[in-house]
Every structure is written in structure tokens, then in C-alpha cells.
Amino acid sequence: MSVHALASPLLTTLFCFFFSFYFVLASDTTLSNGGGYKSSSSLASTTTNTTSLSNQLSIDFYSKSCPNLEQLVGSVTSQRFKEAPVTGPATIRLFFHDCFVEGCDASVLIEAKPRARRLPEKSAEDNRNLAVEAFDVVKKAKGAVEAKCPGVVSCADILAVAARDFVHLAGGPYYQVKKGRRDGKISRATRVKPNLPRANSTVADLLTLFASKGLTQRDLVALSGAHTIGFSHCDQFLPRLYNYANTQKPDPRIDPRLLKALRMSCPARGGNADVVAPFDVKTPFEFDHAYYGNLEGGLGLLETDQGLYADGRTKGVVVEMGRDKEGFFKAFVEGMERMGSIGVKTGRKGEVRRDCSRHVKVKGVKVS
Template sequence: MLLPTLFIIVVSLLLGTSDSRLTLDYYAKTCPQFSQIIQDTITNKQIASPTTAGATIRLFLHDCLANGCDGSILISSTPFNKAERDNDINLSLPGDGFDVIVRAKTALELACPNTVSCADILAVATRDLVTMAGGPYYHVYLGRRDSRVSKSSDIDGNLPKPTMPMSQIIEIFEKRGFSIEEMVALTGAHTIGFSHCNQISKDLYNYSKFSEYDPQYNPRYAQGLQKACSDYQKNPTLSVFNDVMTPNKFDNVYFQNLPKGLGVLKSDRGLFGDPRTRPFVEKFAADESKFFQAFASAMQKLSLVGIQTGRRGEIRHRCDQIN
């Protein structure tokens, strides 16, 4: 993990010295309750709905990888604009992620009106939920502004899909400045959370004339998934855990599952099947501390992608609409 002083230099280089307003204590004077309010909100929500951590991490990734960490994923569509969240790839984002951000924003607006951006709330809530689930702590620099734009058309080609070949997924991360190791580490977020059955139905039923299901699956696991997902056509919300062993604990078991054929998504199984990504799967499976270190560093880096500061954005009154 980068040291705070070194990281400030990195922030300055990324933003340009005239616009580098991100600091660890950005709200110390304007909203001293900031950290406690977020901590209380995410704790209550995670206890009530244990899938919140996985949902929020996914929301954060989908926000940052598309147009940068600007909270644009949170904006609702209008009759005149189809927003990012209504793009096909984002329709499966769980509601718990959106809900916890709305709750935190509501509490913060009561305590410190017009002060805290939705983008900062999402970044810190994600970090705190990762830590609460047993994952690593990492510094989140604050001072982001919220985007005034959210267009569904901006998503296409910027987010990885489970059905994509590994080369395409690697390319998406590389154009955002991430190495293959960083990409594999970020994918380790699948250690918590779930996937909808309709995302894997083609891998489970009538896969080919030679096999009913994708042969990369462990056979017993595939049969279990078939049973769990049997009503997916009638119930589109039906889902399965990404990590069948420790679904609510942030650990390295996700990587240990992949060589055993226990990856839910095609892209999960592809990580072990591709010679470019397999060494990192094996590295993280063997040593949880190395995974945690790589994940924390990659998340810290991701949290700075495409951010808006100063007059380039706004502090939204509500996270789901532009002021």
C-alpha cells in the first residue's frame, strides 16, 4: 500500500497541481461527523442486508470504470435521458448498493447540507464495507465532485461482461491504466456478493451438443447451480453466491475455488484458464496477504480514475438527480 505522503504526490500528478484538492481530512472542518455517519449507516445496512457489501463494491467498480469515480452511476433516467444505471449491463446492479448510498446521503444532508458529494460517499462506503466484511483497509482521498452528466451510451465497451473473452477484459482495464495483476486483484471482489442466474444460464443449460453445461465447471457444482437456478426464467431475480464456500467473508477463498472449477461466471473460470492471469490467481490463492495488498493498492488507484474536482462538478442535493 502506498504511504500517504507518496500518494499525495501521485494524486497531484494525476490531477495537475492547480486542481489537486483531494485530502484525507477534506471534511474535517465542514462536516466533522462525516466518517461516523457513513460508518453508522453502512453498519446498520450490512447487518440488515448482508449482501450490501458486495452490491456496493460492484456499484463502485461500475461507476469508476466507465466515466470515472464521479457518482454518475447513481443518477436516474428521465424522459429526456437514459442514464448509465439503465444500460443493460447495469440493470443487474443490486438495489442494496444504491440504497445504502441514499441513506448515507440523507443523513449527511441533515448534518452538513450541500457539503459531501455522492462520489465521496460511494468511495468511502465501499472501503468501509470491504473492511467490515473482513477485507483490507486502504486510504480514500476525498474532495471529488459529482458529475452533471450520466448517459447510458457512455457505458458500452467500458465495462467488462462475464461473456467477454479474457483479452477484451484485460484491454478494458489496461486502457484505464491497470496491469493484469491489478485487474485480477480487483476481480477478487467476487469473494463476496452474488450473480443472477440469467447471467449464467447459457453456461448451465444446453451448453453445446457435447455437454449440457460448460465443462470448465466442477460437475457437482454445475449440477448444484442447475438446481438453484431452475426457475430463473420465471424469476429473473434468482441468484447464486459468487463464492460458494465463504460467501459473506472478504478473503482469498474465491481464488482457491477457481482451480477446482468453482467459478460462477465464465470470466471467473477464464481467470484460471488464461495463461496471462493464472499466475496471479495462484499467487493470491496461496497468500491472502498478497491478495489484500494488491487489492487495496488497486482500489486506491481506481478511486482516482476520472475524478472531477473544484468547479468541474457539483455537490448533488440528491444522489439520483442533477441539481
């Protein structure tokens, strides 16, 4: 990994973690050899019927109106992946945040208007740390598509294709993306918090939330596998390091070596708010199934990660996917297709934005 491959602020904060981590493990090879990992070849919405919504989408939706769509988006995503691989997990996360609030309709991309009474999703507290690289790559991809197919392809479809591209570019499965989503006409910050998981959500909370979106227990475990790449800021897991469940002690499930490394990078007080740690301490830039083996070894970063192995309802699926890379890939693709069908808008229920950050202006019609 070259220095140029990472944006400089992230490079600095990542170095802080990796230096701490490998300093702690310098004389201990247990973790690097597997740590128990065995490789192998009140919710705001009601339950969503993703199957029926998926049937409204099709792989060849733009076959006549924009036949080179995937190549146009792909040229942008591949270049950004070379320049800044952190764009990959950031875009996948952006897709998740979009789909779970209002459905997969690019409502998360809308920017606040000056002096607006209602703030859009992007301004919600839970979305303020969404990486700018993700918004930027969608904007660039939209520009490339608009230059060839003006006013045809929705921002929602571009985000879905870009997320798939980054999964594949990082070593994950390639899959066909169904298209035909319209961009949403509503984006409200108040709808974000009830529809996204918290870093300390219980498995019961997660199962309830995912079920409300038409997703299964298996989808929860498979889609959590997206944490095989990507990073999280210290504030998302700090309680696990110092005051788990108000005990004034760390979460006993954390591997002691990981705990020591994380504490070196993330002090209880006065730390650098920009410091991040990888979800997958082994292969943070490679889309593989090591994430699940990490959970078996107490190396989950967030409480929601480690909880999947601790809870009997999901533990078996974690173990299964940790042993079977291809099985994980298959389940992940199925989960992404179902998630990509949540709350989609088609026809007049949505719009096709020229600028992904702004609603289409229609005379006599208000959007919010």
C-alpha cells in the same frame, strides 16, 4: 445468519441454490475440505492516468468542512450490514459500475426524468439489475452527512467511503479513502455498455478494458477478488451450464458437483429469474481469499472468473493470491485506490449534489 439478516426475496432465491448445492455435496467432503484450495495466514474511453488524478485527491479533504464524515457514513453502513449483508457486495459493485463509466463521479446514481430524451446510466440494460439496497444505503448516508455538513460532501466520495466500509465489515482490509471527487454533470445510458465487462468476456477483453482505465493485469485479478462476496443471477452464467461456446454442452472447466447444483437451481428454460448463486460457494458473506482457491478447483461462477485461472497471463497471480491472504488484501487495496481515481472531477469540472439522484440546477447551464 438469521432469517432477518436477508431480504426475503433474496433469502428465498439463495435457499434454492444452497439447498441444491449441499444436497449434491452431502456425501462428498472433497469440496468442503478445499477442492485444491490451500489456505495461508471498441472502447468508449482512452487510457486514464489514474496516478495524476489520484494526486488531486487527499485523505483529509474534508478535515475542516466535515470532520465527522467517515463516522456519519459508517453509522449507516454498519447498521445496513447488520440488517442486510447483501448490501455490501451490492455497494462494491455499484462503485465499480460508477468508476468504469465516466469515472468515479456518482453518475450511476442519476435517475431518469419523465419524458427525457436521454436516459442516464442507471437506466442502461447493464445497470438494471444493480441492487436497490446499494442505492438506498448511499441515499441514507448522504442524508446523514447533509444533516451535519450541508452541500459539502459529494455523492461520489460517499459512495467510495461506503464501498470501503463494506469491504471491511465483511472481514476485508480497512484502508484510507482519498477524497475530493466532485459529482459528474453527465450521465448517459449509451456510454455504459462499451465500458463494462460482459459475463463472458475473455481475459484478453478484460485486460484491454482495464488497461484503458489505467489499471494493470494485477489490478484485474485483485479487483476480481471482490467476488469473494456477492451473488449473480442465473442468466449471467446459464450458457456455461448448457451451451458453452455454442457446443450444446457445459463448460468443461466447471466442477461436476457445482454444475449439478447450478443446474438444479437454474434450469435451461422456465427458471425463476430472481434466483441467484454465490460467487464464492464456501464463504459467500466473508471477504477472504477463498475465491482464488475456488478457481483452482473449477468453482468459478462466471466465465470471467474461471478464465483468470485458465489464462496463462493471469493464472500465476490467481495462484499467488490464493496462497497469500495478506498479499491479496494489499493488492486489492492498491487496485481500489487506482480504480477510485478513474476519471475523477475536481473543482468546477463537477458539482456537489444535495440529492444524489439529481443534477444540480444552475441557471443557464444544462446537464445531461
